[in-house]
Amino acid sequence: xxxxxxxxxxRGFWDAxxxxxxxxxxxxxxxxxxxxxxxxxxxxxxxxxxxxxxxALRFELFQPGADFFTAQQYNSxxxxxxxxxIFLFIIPGIPAAFGNLVMPIQIGAEDVAFPRxxxxxxxxxxxxxxxxxxxxxxxxGAPDTGWTFYVPFSVRTTTNVSLATLAVFIIGFSGIxxxxxxxxxxHRLRAPGMTWWRIPLFTWALYATAWVQVLATPVLGITVxxxxxxxxxxxxxFDPARGGDPVMYQHLFWIYSHPAVYIMILPGMGVxxxxxxVFARKPVFGYKAIAISSLAIAGAGSVVWxxxxxxxxxxxxxxxxxxxxxxxxxxxSAIKVFNWVATLYKGxxxxxxxxxxxxxxxxxxxxxxxxxxxxxxAATDVHVHDTYFVVGxxxxxxxxxxxxxxxxxxxxxxxxxxxxxxNKKAAVWGWALMTFGFLVLYMSMMIVGMEGMPRxxxxxxxxxxxxxxxxxxxxxxxxxxLLIVFVNIFRGLFKGEPVGSNPWGGATLEWQTPSPPPLxxxxxEPVVTHGPYEYKKAGIL
Amino acid sequence: xxPALLTTQEAVDPVFWFILGIxxxxxxxxxxxxxxxxxxxxxSRCPEPESQVEGNMILEVxxxxxxxxxxxxxxxxxxxxxxxxxxxxxxxxxxxxxxxxWSWDFEYANGKHSDRLYVPVGKPVKVKLLSTDVLHAFxxxxxxxxxxxxxxxxxxxxxxxxxxxxxxIFCAEYCGVxxxxxxxxxxxxxxxxxxxxxxxxEAAEQTEQGRELLSRYGCLGCHSLDGSKSVGPSFKxxxxxxxxxxxxxxxxxxxxxxxxxxxxxxxxxSQVVKGYPxxxxxxxxxxxxxxxxxxxxxxxxxxKEQPEKAVPKxxxxxxxxxxxARQLGCLGCHSVDGSxxxxxxxxxxxxxxxxxxxxxxxxxxxxxxxxxxxxPGAEVAKGYPPMMPPYPQLTEEQVEAILEWLESLR
Numbered sequence: 012x013x014x015x016x017x018x019x020x021x022r023g024f025w026d027a028x029x030x031x032x033x034x035x036x037x038x039x040x041x042x043x044x045x046x047x048x049x050x051x052x053x054x055x056x057x058x059x060x061x062x063x064x065x066x067a068l069r070f071e072l073f074q075p076g077a078d079f080f081t082a083q084q085y086n087s088x089x090x091x092x093x094x095x096x097i098f099l100f101i102i103p104g105i106p107a108a109f110g111n112l113v114m115p116i117q118i119g120a121e122d123v124a125f126p127r128x129x130x131x132x133x134x135x136x137x138x139x140x141x142x143x144x145x146x147x148x149x150x151x152g153a154p155d156t157g158w159t160f161y162v163p164f165s166v167r168t169t170t171n172v173s174l175a176t177l178a179v180f181i182i183g184f185s186g187i188x189x190x191x192x193x194x195x196x197x198h199r200l201r202a203p204g205m206t207w208w209r210i211p212l213f214t215w216a217l218y219a220t221a222w223v224q225v226l227a228t229p230v231l232g233i234t235v236x237x238x239x240x241x242x243x244x245x246x247x248x249f250d251p252a253r254g255g256d257p258v259m260y261q262h263l264f265w266i267y268s269h270p271a272v273y274i275m276i277l278p279g280m281g282v283x284x285x286x287x288x289v290f291a292r293k294p295v296f297g298y299k300a301i302a303i304s305s306l307a308i309a310g311a312g313s314v315v316w317x318x319x320x321x322x323x324x325x326x327x328x329x330x331x332x333x334x335x336x337x338x339x340x341x342x343x344s345a346i347k348v349f350n351w352v353a354t355l356y357k358g359x360x361x362x363x364x365x366x367x368x369x370x371x372x373x374x375x376x377x378x379x380x381x382x383x384x385x386x387x388x389a390a391t392d393v394h395v396h397d398t399y400f401v402v403g404x405x406x407x408x409x410x411x412x413x414x415x416x417x418x419x420x421x422x423x424x425x426x427x428x429x430x431x432x433x434n435k436k437a438a439v440w441g442w443a444l445m446t447f448g449f450l451v452l453y454m455s456m457m458i459v460g461m462e463g464m465p466r467x468x469x470x471x472x473x474x475x476x477x478x479x480x481x482x483x484x485x486x487x488x489x490x491x492x493l494l495i496v497f498v499n500i501f502r503g504l505f506k507g508e509p510v511g512s513n514p515w516g517g518a519t520l521e522w523q524t525p526s527p528p529p530l531x532x533x534x535x536e537p538v539v540t541h542g543p544y545e546y547k548k549a550g551i552l
Numbered sequence: 553x554x555p556a557l558l559t560t561q562e563a564v565d566p567v568f569w570f571i572l573g574i575x576x577x578x579x580x581x582x583x584x585x586x587x588x589x590x591x592x593x594x595x596s597r598c599p600e601p602e603s604q605v606e607g608n609m610i611l612e613v614x615x616x617x618x619x620x621x622x623x624x625x626x627x628x629x630x631x632x633x634x635x636x637x638x639x640x641x642x643x644x645x646x647x648x649x650x651x652x653x654w655s656w657d658f659e660y661a662n663g664k665h666s667d668r669l670y671v672p673v674g675k676p677v678k679v680k681l682l683s684t685d686v687l688h689a690f691x692x693x694x695x696x697x698x699x700x701x702x703x704x705x706x707x708x709x710x711x712x713x714x715x716x717x718x719x720x721i722f723c724a725e726y727c728g729v730x731x732x733x734x735x736x737x738x739x740x741x742x743x744x745x746x747x748x749x750x751x752x753x754e755a756a757e758q759t760e761q762g763r764e765l766l767s768r769y770g771c772l773g774c775h776s777l778d779g780s781k782s783v784g785p786s787f788k789x790x791x792x793x794x795x796x797x798x799x800x801x802x803x804x805x806x807x808x809x810x811x812x813x814x815x816x817x818x819x820x821x822s823q824v825v826k827g828y829p830x831x832x833x834x835x836x837x838x839x840x841x842x843x844x845x846x847x848x849x850x851x852x853x854x855x856k857e858q859p860e861k862a863v864p865k866x867x868x869x870x871x872x873x874x875x876x877a878r879q880l881g882c883l884g885c886h887s888v889d890g891s892x893x894x895x896x897x898x899x900x901x902x903x904x905x906x907x908x909x910x911x912x913x914x915x916x917x918x919x920x921x922x923x924x925x926x927x928p929g930a931e932v933a934k935g936y937p938p939m940m941p942p943y944p945q946l947t948e949e950q951v952e953a954i955l956e957w958l959e960s961l962r
Contacts, residue, residue, distance in 0.1 A: 293603065
């Protein structure tokens with residue numbers, strides 16, 4: 012590409028006249044790239060908060076007994092860790108941050124369909140986030156229910172659960188609006204020649220995700236409102252003391268929160284699917300199979316929720332049906348993994364940092380997915396349900412999967428929007444420490460869970476000490492890796508070498524416009540003449 | 553036991569091995585292929601890709617059909633194993649487990665209560681699961697069983713212990729600040745021993761056994777029961793009193809709690825009470841765990857009695873109060889050794905000045921303690937969460953017994 016021509020880089024959308032200066036140019040901007048960066052930095056800030064809380068939990072669990080916190084403090088910390096990581100980082104992380112940044116450019120649009128609605132989504136997200144954080148310091152103390160808010164405990168506890176559930180309600184609306192916006196954008200704003208089968212697979216994944224967001228999130232809204240009503244006016248829908256049914260709460264909660272797991276992982280899969288062919292210089296293997304599997308995951312993933320409830324006391328027939336459906340949802344995920352690996356075959360593979368994170372994703376997500384089979388099978392789920400095995404499994408999928416995809420996306424796309432490159436060697440070091448620390452941290456959790464240690468335990472029997480200590484030590488490696496990655500990438504983005512429009516040799520549209528892109532993304536409206544991974548036709552080979 | 557009968561762990565473990573085995577193979581295959589491709593087709597070796605193939609229908613069909621067959625097999629075995637957990641053998645003995653914040657109560661068919669789940673070896677046990685407050689879950693890792701206890705709903709699990717032993721029970725559904733402490737054990741004992749345990753009144757029976765063991769091992773030769781000094785300190789009031797001991801020549805004052813008593817029986821030479829000769833033999837290899845427990849139980853019990861209260865009728869009231877406290881789950885939140893748990897410790901509470909939420913102080917006399925049992929929310933101790941449920945179901949006689957027990961904890 013024309014890297015030599017760009018020693019002084021144009022500042023693109025960073026310089027765009029918006030009529031506003033300073034922070035106002037950001038928090039009132041309707042430019043999808045600025046909103047994407049707003050989301051990126053806010054989700055990243057909450058990610059750091061969540062990491063610190065997670066490290067605190069691991070410190071407490073380094074040995075049995077009370078060490079740093081009281082049981083009540085510990086319970087609040089793990090609740091907060093879950094709420095922050097899930098509602099403030101993983102759910103909005105990739106779709107709202109990188110979806111906003113990249114998706115409109117990938118389909119050749121100037122912006123999303125409803126730019127102002129897009130800004131409103133970010134504001135709702137921030138208002139919800141601030142309410143969630145406020146709930147820590149007001150009322151009866153930080154919520155201590157876990158992120159699942161199970162009744163009757165969440166109705167009985169004197170802590171500030173009401174405000175936290177309202178916060179989740181508002182954040183839910185942010186997700187619904189973003190989903191709606193993306194659906195309309197993908198349907199209506201594609202550039203000439205951008206047929207459905209030429210849409211890059213990251214955008215395909217966002218499309219499937221958006222449907223889940225729009226259809227499933229309202230159920231979460233209803234559920235948390237019902238908890239709010241239960242606490243404030245004693246409505247008695249869930250509380251058995253008032254004739255309600257706590258198992259029904261679990262159904263309503265998981266009708267949203269299981270599909271939410273796919274809201275979290277699908278965009279991550281999309282990132283990986285876009286990265287692998289670029290660094291292998293080979294079209295993605297089985298484009299249509301991957302696109303359709305995203306829709307299949309979104310569809311089938313919406314009807315498996317009660318596998319979280321095998322031991323809840325629901326009927327055995329329900330256990331059987333949900334176990335069967337759960338196994339079926341494993342198949343489209345397996346299809347993706349096989350296609351990713353097949354894409355590498357006979358390619359020309361450049362081991363740059365985005366690909367390294369993507370390869371880690373494949374292995375870690377596979378471990379997460381395969382251990383999911385243990386949880387899908389009714390007999391084995393009974394033993395490992397609500398133990399550290401589930402905690403390990405969940406982190407393999409959510410952090411090893413979505414988290415590593417987030418880091419892959421950072422290393423892949425951020426140079427595009429800053430026009431500068433980070434130090435690749437330091438990134439490799441960060442990646443290696445992260446992957447190693449991750450494996451030690453969460454593998455240990457799965458082993459101690461298999462031995463029978465329940466989750467959400469402030470204290471544990473001495474026989475569980477060894478693997479808990481391994482796990483805590485792993486968390487330190489992971490933390491050092493994260494630190495290296497952050498320092499390196501931000502130093503690079505602000506001070507690194509300028510990159511041309513296409514540093515990796517990608518064939519999708521975001522690489523056919525300058526880095527950083529201009530205000531409305533393209534100097535002239537692009538006309539699409541080939542698929543997103545046809546490197547010969549794109550003139551890259 | 554019926555040799556054809558599968559235990560729950562025998563029904564579940566093969567499913568684990570099947571799923572984990574196939575998963576390990578697939579993970580190995582995926583990772584090995586990925587690493588090999590990255591190595592074999594690295595750009596320094598293959599500057600140009602050898603292929604631009606976009607897919608292969610036959611491969612796609614294979615890797616849809618083969619995983620489908622595999623996961624259907626996993627589903628089938630998982631479901632079959634689950635059915636084994638649900639189908640209770642006909643001759644199972646029934647026990648009712650009631651969970652509450654934050655302890656377990658097990659009730660047997662004859663009305664006997666226990667905070668440990670005693671079961672006979674080789675006999676299937678069906679545990680009916682109830683909860684009085686929030687969700688809990690009954691989890692015994694050794695038997696691979698787990699089921700939520702849901703207020704207003706009856707669940708069950710069953711298991712059979714093939715070997716005698718002590719197996720951990722955990723609460724697996726998060727239930728608040730005492731969640732991690734909500735642990736107890738399944739005590740699997742030989743059938744004859746179980747029958748004996750079941751037919752005896754717990755307190756009396758254990759007292760008897762402990763008392764009998766003290767004679768059998770000759771303890772009473774050196775330790776009196778009536779407070780008189782002999783070769784060793786008297787057992788009277790030994791449970792929980794402060795003792796001054798010599799450890800490697802240095803003087804230490806500590807509470808003679810259960811841990812201390814256990815240590816003094818197993819290795820008496822390590823901490824010798826000041827003023828007594830270090831002549832007691834070690835019992836580490838001479839008594840069984842069960843016997844040790846019975847002795848310590850007995851010693852703790854007689855330790856809680858005040859000398860002037862040693863009138864038989866009063867003693868039984870104190871014991872009744874203690875049994876009630878255990879059964880109602882008081883000890884899930886209140887310690888008797890002075891340590892802070894969810895609620896204030898009961899040690900020394902009787903007659904003490906209590907600081908209440910809001911700044912008032914009150915003397916913990918019979919009146920206050922009675923109110924604290926009947927309407928705990930009305931006057932809450934400062935610095936503690938107002939979480940205690942009221943106990944309106946207690947009869948006046950039971951309250952009296954609890955009060956006397958509290959008085960004995962001074």
